[in-house]
Amino acid sequence: MISHAQTLLREIFGYSEFRGQQAEIITHVVNGDSCLVLMPTGGGKSLCYQIPALLRKGTAIVISPLIALMENQVAVLCRQGVRAVYLNSALTPEAAAAVERRMLAGEYDLVYVAPERLLTVRFRALLQRIPIALFAIDEAHCVSQWGHDFRPEYGKLSILPEKFPQIPRIALTASADARTRADILRCLDLHQARSFISSFDRPNLCYRITARSNSRIQLLNFIRSQHAGEAGIVYCQSRRKVEETAAWLNSNHIPALAYHAGMETSIRTRHQKKFLQGHGIVMVATSAFGLGIDKSDIRFVAHLDLPKSIESYYQETGRAGRDGLPASAWMVYGPGDIIRLRSQTESGTERLPAPIRQAAAARLDALLVLCETTVCRRKPLLDYFGEPTGSLPCGNCDACLETIPVQDVTIAAQKALSCVYRTGQCFGMEYLIDILSGKRTDRVRQWGHDCISTFGIGHELSTEGWRIVFRHLLALDYLVAGEDRAGGERIALQLTSAARSVLRGETRIKLRLSHHHHSAPYQQISTGLSVPSSRCQAFSCEPQTKCGG
Template identity: 80%
Template sequence: MTSLAVRAQTLLREIFGYTEFRGQQAEIITHIANGNSCLVLMPTGGGKSLCYQLPALLRDGVAIVISPLIALMENQVSVLHERGVRATYLNSTQTSKAAAVIEQDMLAGNYDLVYVAPERLLTNRFHALLQRIPIALFAIDEAHCVSQWGHDFRPEYGRLSMLPEKFPGVPRIALTASADARTRTDILRCLELGQARAFISSFDRPNLCYRITARSNSRRQLLNFIRNQHPGEAGIVYCQSRKKTEETAAWLNANHIPALAYHAGMETPVRTQHQKKFLRENGIVMIATSAFGLGIDKPDIRFVAHLDLPRSIESYYQETGRAGRDGLPADAWMVYGPSDIIRLRYQAESNAGQISIPVQQAATARLDALLALCETTACRRTRLLDYFGEPSDSSSELACGNCDACLTTTPVQDVTLAAQKALSCVYRTGQNFGMEYLIDVLTGKQTNRIRQWGHDRVSTFGIGHELSIEGWRIVFRHLLALGYFTAGGERFTLQLAPAARGILRGETRIKLRLSPYHHSASHQQAPIGLSAPDVCEIR
């Protein structure tokens, strides 16, 4: 063992409290400590921070850590202080006087790590400061932000390409937990890392059980999930809106589940207090927007739940990766429904005029991949690994044995006929109605509205008795998620997409998992065949 490796092992034990490195950590740390640059792709909980924190202690000078979120840098500095490491941060929460004191301490060599936002790093003032001190390394955390193909692109990150020109010879380490092959290539290009080595760890988190289910009553479903699966255990629940985080936290507390809310709109002292309580106490459930979680060092989070669909598989993977960082079993649980699909597609269309066509296409592809993950009848883990380019046995319907698709006993059924009926009903009613109304038509409900529009006389009225209302919702959601419908107008009415032709002509087969509960009582035992629907054909 080299003297550098011996020093690294000693620091690992004495400062960070670990007896051995995990995965590629030792190799990465030696690579950086020897003055080389690299890209590190490592899952959340895999120990990315150590890959630059330990080299910062092995090399002369101060390590500059570029971090996108204030909460992330503050949390990491707090943890480093507890370990006796000389670390600080510079961000917008500090007064100019406090920042000036830190800058003087940097000049005096009083820090080993300084965390900064990319906006500060790019200022002439900070450049001038860095030119006067020895720099150990630059660490670009959340490096996917540098790429326009990434799921959280930030223009300021793109300007970090100036680092090798302004600070030649200083090693750079770019780190991310979630980047597909295209994004990884773009990170190397944007940061001018050239032929720098890429360390890519496995994306597989075998201790996580992935569960995605249809939304019915999301609060009640969440409460039952926590009570039945994780009573008294710590978890994170992600919501899209600030209001929803507060309302959900209040509702859980009213049902004797200790919960706290966290979002960017809260007063900083309150937000900080909630984060500290979550980290230090047992059994707290944090209800949060995506603003929460980056850099959170709490290994015993037993579940991460989503009450709304995230924006992409990358976001989903990163957020769920905060569960089970101690390697023990944990759950990644999510409910979703047609409203999520409509919301995300609407957001994607709203952004279309503000970004280039290739970037828009990439965003649409990410959304399609997320929806395909939600609707798959095959192993969810295999889907995730395939998305990130990690080889898996994608030919196997049941691969991991630790996701709802692999654990369920509900068989996959061919529901092409039901899909044809749904599509035909949309067409026959003029492509101007929402899902619930269309289900009423298919199941033959005699409502005033249906009679008013004359849809009790269309050929698709009452032809859908083989499925229950919930069964039809699953069919419609699946078709909407996979792009056979589009939702337009203020009422988000359903229209047929060009891809629907393949189903209506019998060229595309649709398979779903439907339990007996999803079949109507009078048709529970009847198989869905291809015999007698009134099926229109789009020309």
């Protein structure tokens, strides 16, 4: 069997040998056994069910969450001579009926469907009339409420072992932490099935994350200095930003295309085809782009906005360097990202049970820890997926490759937190920076905040320096964004209970400094400011540092 599988691998898929656990997984499934497969993006998950589909009798049914994803995968298979088709809502009723007739005639090796279609009585009745080779549940993390892309329909796929008990099931995902993996096994009744878990490490990827100053200039410098003339993907959060960034790159002589769900299908398809077949093109896209994209020579993935979770970040960055050659995962971020993601998390989970809300908040916190870490980037990344990190430091991330100082900014943090408290936790970051910087703006005078103890105590930092401090406090959850009760700004910064230990001097705040922070604004931070003579009023702090409270 494995000899036949190797022949298919070489003659149809164009690879000379299996990688990692592929051969073992294929043997397992061909023998009729079910399993869970966790394999990084670009690790070759699809082959783990596509080759068994060709070796086993009958038609393989592949459950996929997105129309674009199944269409991309079917197009690739058809080009390779595999009898594959998708059956989804994009087809006309006549075309769908034709696919069903050909299924009954045994003319397909693989049929891709959405979970919603699989759950219909009509489609299950159709499946009862044909020999089925296997069920493949792609993007299986969608099964779990603990996962980052929960789809309720996926949770109902437990009917598979009930309705088709003899058919092997293979659940596949590139990104699932231990809790999500356990939920996949439970929801799909795979308790007795074997789990194949590959390393989440992508040694060829160099991770770089830096604070946003001017993201377009930063992106341009990154591409020109490290990946000039090479293919890459730039992810943006909004459709407007996608189009503006693509136009700006083109104006700076970097060939770029835009891709987002709001574009006409014909334009989107044309851009995708040009990117896949061309060389040195940069695709600027929302997260709608990338699933199922089979382009091995993508040399970098850049993020101009924070993705929503480590799973999303891992999945998106994994589209770089699928050929195993050196590639980059580069990202900029700022306070606005943190506020936006916290707001989205809270609004998106407000009606869900408390444990689910807490899990969503924990995913965001884990992403921010990755951004703010003072150690090797791979440690928080691999820790998140439960993988031991004994071999670190990795030598292939900004923390390992560059000498970036870590500075104690506890006093600045205390000043910032105290200013939030002294102004009633009603104002946004820029207003608070005006107070710390001693700027008597009309609004500061209107509220009388030029008379409070924190007015003008922050001259040692520039405006950008204070933004970095506030960003760090947001990332570490000493501050949260609440509703602005004083008007003029969309959000107000508020203290969390954890801020108490910082104001008391019990917790030290250390900041990992990026290149553009080395000289200013942090050069002038002093950790030896004089000790006040009375207790801090903000949280009854001990008189250990001059925080202005």
